[in-house]
Amino acid sequence: KQEVTQIPAALSVPEGENLVLNCSFTDSAIYNLQWFRQDPGKGLTSLLLIQSSQREQTSGRLNASLDKSSGRSTLYIAASQPGDSATYLCAATQGGSEKLVFGKGTKLTVNP
Amino acid sequence: DAEITQSPRHKITETGRQVTLACHQTWNHNNMFWYRQDLGHGLRLIHYSYGVQDTNKGEVSDGYSVSRSNTEDLPLTLESAASSQTSVYFCASSYLRDRGLNEQFFGPGTRLTVL
Numbered sequence: 136k137q138e139v140t141q142i143p144a145a146l147s148v149p150e151g152e153n154l155v156l157n158c159s160f161t162d163s164a165i166y167n168l169q170w171f172r173q174d175p176g177k178g179l180t181s182l183l184l185i186q187s188s189q190r191e192q193t194s195g196r197l198n199a200s201l202d203k204s205s206g207r208s209t210l211y212i213a214a215s216q217p218g219d220s221a222t223y224l225c226a227a228t229q230g231g232s233e234k235l236v237f238g239k240g241t242k243l244t245v246n247p
Numbered sequence: 248d249a250e251i252t253q254s255p256r257h258k259i260t261e262t263g264r265q266v267t268l269a270c271h272q273t274w275n276h277n278n279m280f281w282y283r284q285d286l287g288h289g290l291r292l293i294h295y296s297y298g299v300q301d302t303n304k305g306e307v308s309d310g311y312s313v314s315r316s317n318t319e320d321l322p323l324t325l326e327s328a329a330s331s332q333t334s335v336y337f338c339a340s341s342y343l344r345d346r347g348l349n350e351q352f353f354g355p356g357t358r359l360t361v362l
Binding site: 166167169171177178179180181184186224226233234235236237238239240 | 280287290341352354
């Protein structure tokens with residue numbers, strides 16, 4: 136059974152800092168891993184999807200990496216801004232299916 | 248623009264009542280999912296469907312049912328609402344192109360309170 140863990144649960148940084156959010160998963164037989172952003176009271180916005188055959192994906196200031204052998208993914212945010220403040224969720228597919236298993240998220244606060 | 252919508256956005260009901268939450272997507276996606284989000288538990292899968300007439304149970308399916316009569320809609324029914332079903336419910340959809348490419352897109356959520 137897939138389990139996804141995100142550490143830390145909360146992170147506070149000053150504006151402009153580069154930061155890394157961590158995600159670990161127990162079952163390496165994934166189709167893909169996805170990173171989402173959730174603003175308070177809102178739905179989830181897809182940020183990046185990394186296929187199991189890929190090592191990383193980039194979108195603007197965001198870079199996500201995937202290491203299946205160690206069961207880890209990281210989301211790197213460059214030059215953080217107050218508008219990046221949100222909860223970031225990592226989700227991995229479960230054992231040969233399209234189903235996603237979510238971590239509990241990292242709540243990021245970027246202080247001006 | 249294609250989108251995924253949920254209704255109602257907020258609902259208050261009483262214990263024992265039947266409640267149906269609607270989910271409608273205009274992307275023509277094969278796959279549709281229902282999740283609930285609770286503090287301390289994160290997002291958990293309730294039911295999912297890979298196409299018309301296909302439905303499957305997820306991790307927390309007890310007390311819930313779904314039906315898929317067309318591509319666009321997957322309504323979620325709480326047969327007899329319980330206080331433990333107070334939660335925020337999210338619907339999502341994805342298009343099965345190749346395994347590994349099925350990015351899920353989420354609706355805005357429905358906040359359900361059972362008194």
